[in-house]
Amino acid sequence: MSNNNQYDMLIVGSGPAGQKAALHAAQSGSRVALIEKTRELGGSCVHRGTIPSKTLRENALRVKNMRMNAELANFELPEDVELATLINRLNDVLLAHDTYMRRQLERSSVELIHGRARFISSTEIEVITVAGEKFSLTGECIVIACGSHPHHPDNIAIDHEHLFDSDSVLSMMYLPKSLIVLGGGVIASEYASIFQALGVEVTMIDKYPLPLGFLDSDLTETFVNGFKHMGGTWLGETVVTRAYWNGFDAVIAETEDGRQIKGEKLLCAAGRIANVKELGIENANLKLNDRGLISVDENLQTNILGIYAAGDVIGPPSLASASMEQGRRAACNALDMPPGIMHNIIPTGIYSIPELSSVGLSETQAREQYGRVLVGVARFDEIARGQISGIQNGMLKIVCDPAGKKVLGVMIVGEGATELIHIGQMALLSDARVDLFVESIFNFPTLAEAYRAAALDIVHQRKKL
Numbered sequence: 001m002s003n004n005n006q007y008d009m010l011i012v013g014s015g016p017a018g019q020k021a022a023l024h025a026a027q028s029g030s031r032v033a034l035i036e037k038t039r040e041l042g043g044s045c046v047h048r049g050t051i052p053s054k055t056l057r058e059n060a061l062r063v064k065n066m067r068m069n070a071e072l073a074n075f076e077l078p079e080d081v082e083l084a085t086l087i088n089r090l091n092d093v094l095l096a097h098d099t100y101m102r103r104q105l106e107r108s109s110v111e112l113i114h115g116r117a118r119f120i121s122s123t124e125i126e127v128i129t130v131a132g133e134k135f136s137l138t139g140e141c142i143v144i145a146c147g148s149h150p151h152h153p154d155n156i157a158i159d160h161e162h163l164f165d166s167d168s169v170l171s172m173m174y175l176p177k178s179l180i181v182l183g184g185g186v187i188a189s190e191y192a193s194i195f196q197a198l199g200v201e202v203t204m205i206d207k208y209p210l211p212l213g214f215l216d217s218d219l220t221e222t223f224v225n226g227f228k229h230m231g232g233t234w235l236g237e238t239v240v241t242r243a244y245w246n247g248f249d250a251v252i253a254e255t256e257d258g259r260q261i262k263g264e265k266l267l268c269a270a271g272r273i274a275n276v277k278e279l280g281i282e283n284a285n286l287k288l289n290d291r292g293l294i295s296v297d298e299n300l301q302t303n304i305l306g307i308y309a310a311g312d313v314i315g316p317p318s319l320a321s322a323s324m325e326q327g328r329r330a331a332c333n334a335l336d337m338p339p340g341i342m343h344n345i346i347p348t349g350i351y352s353i354p355e356l357s358s359v360g361l362s363e364t365q366a367r368e369q370y371g372r373v374l375v376g377v378a379r380f381d382e383i384a385r386g387q388i389s390g391i392q393n394g395m396l397k398i399v400c401d402p403a404g405k406k407v408l409g410v411m412i413v414g415e416g417a418t419e420l421i422h423i424g425q426m427a428l429l430s431d432a433r434v435d436l437f438v439e440s441i442f443n444f445p446t447l448a449e450a451y452r453a454a455a456l457d458i459v460h461q462r463k464k465l
Contacts, residue, residue: 007033009334010125010139012117012279015043016320017311017327018145019101025331026108033137034110035117035127040094041101043147044312048167050320051097052090053190056170057351059086060197064230064353067199068390081175086198113137117146122284122304141306141334144294145327146279148272148312151292155242156182156268162245163266166191176200176264180253182240183269184211186350189223191267193353196232203233203261205240205253212350215411216363216397219356222413226354226393235261243268274313291315300330308334322346345428349418354393357421360409360428366399374404376434376457380414383453384445391415396450398424398434404462405433416447423451434458 008030011018018034019041026032040047105112115127126136150165152158160168166187177200181192184206196202204211204227210220211234224234239256243266246252250262273292281287281294285304289295293315300308310326312318325346332339350356366373380386380394394414400407410424427436437455442448 005135005137007031007111007137007139009033009141009143009331010035010137011143011145012125013043013144013146013275013311013313014041014101014112015145015147015311015323017313017323017330018043018143019105020324020327021143021145021308021310021331022110022327023104023108024328025335026105026110028331028335028337030335032110033113033139034105035113035115035125035137037114037116039114041098041105041112042094044149044167047094048170051093052087052170053194054351055087055090055093057190057194057353060194060353063199064197083170083172083175086175087170116278118278118280119283119286120280122307141308142284143327143330143334144276144279144281144302144307144309144313145311145323145330146313147275148293148318149275150268151271151273153268153270155240156266156270157244158268159245162251163243163268166267166269166272169267172265178203178263178265180205180243180251180261180263180266181269182206182243182253182266183271184208184213184236185269185271186212188267188269189350189352189356191269192232193223193227193230196227196230197353201231201233201263202227203235203263205235205238205255205261207237207239209236211236212356214348214362215356215358218395219358219397219411219413222393222395223352223354223356227352229393230353272312272318276313299333300326301333306334317346317348319346319348321349345425347418347421347425349421351418354414355417356411356413357417358409358411359421359425360407361399362409362411363397363399366408370402370408372402373408374400374402374458374461376400376454376461378450378453378457380447380450383447383450385447385449386414388445391447394447396420396447396454398437398451398454398458400434400458404458404465405435407432407434412450414447420447420450423448 009025009032011022011034014036022034115129118126179202181204189211192202192204212220243253251266253261294309308330310330311323329339347359376398378396381392397411399409434455437451
């Protein structure tokens, strides 16, 4: 670290948002310090969230596929399988990722500081190192990118031994025989379907009729049907009043209608709140909003001039991809550099089994804005690649304006959805007509061919207008 404690930009947190803010600012010639309290870079995304859960998902898919071929392979997981064996490549992935990130920061001359950050004022931050050394840094601007942590409801007795949150669920020693999952959001849906694919008896409970309420119901119904087909249980419109370990052999979830649901373990996925407990934001006159997050304006600036925030600490969409862009844009705005057009076209990727992904307007949102819209649907079991690969539980949906020309949104459920969605994203970004998908020649057989089938569905409807 330099002896001079004056920086153009100070960044707190090395997750996706903090990294991109630091790299962009440093590459523009600014003097940048990135403060991270843990030895590892990457935050929850790398170490407790995105990468670990996706690593587990890859093995869950392998197990699911082997089980589908059980007649040939006679495959069964042993009853005492350790969870660590199912994420055995995780350490290699994390080490490679950490090495890559450090090289990137070093090449860009970002000064990496290992210590706990705390605001002294709106322009000054105190850092306490693991050795207890204290010093202060001053920044022309500051970006808060310290992520979030799971919300623990008062009525759920999370102990990280029997009842887990999304940060601790992968610390389970052994794969349980049964698991209760509380919540119907992205994290709950991902873990519920992943554990079910591994052969765990999963019961998913939420107060809403369907999970993932921000998606169209035909997509979420396809997800729920796939979850149930694997053996999972979905309990919608069910309010859990209390959950606890009975001290003997089970976790108990009590519901408002008087039921008691038992499981070996429980995962509570009840949202996340800003990770600012030790940051002393009150010293910079910052406050959390009623959702426990930091509010920002369209430029990602907080209510304090010169202090910006990005990533999970400001709340939804809470996607690593969106956080990276927020970090970059926060740096641009702070340093008075043009950030480019801020697109609302951010794809959503849900790594459940099956996957779900969407970009642009959903059918529900489009009908609210335009009234009548044209919708084209292609089901994977009608696509040659889907039939060949046995990927039949899936669909692709294109939503167009009332004239059936302008693409408003694309939604996909089924394996490969998070990759396929980018074709729709490019169409939306280029303001393309739906005819583009008809006139394009797709490789055969591919799941991408579903775009052409859905587009033809719309063209046929258009002729009847």
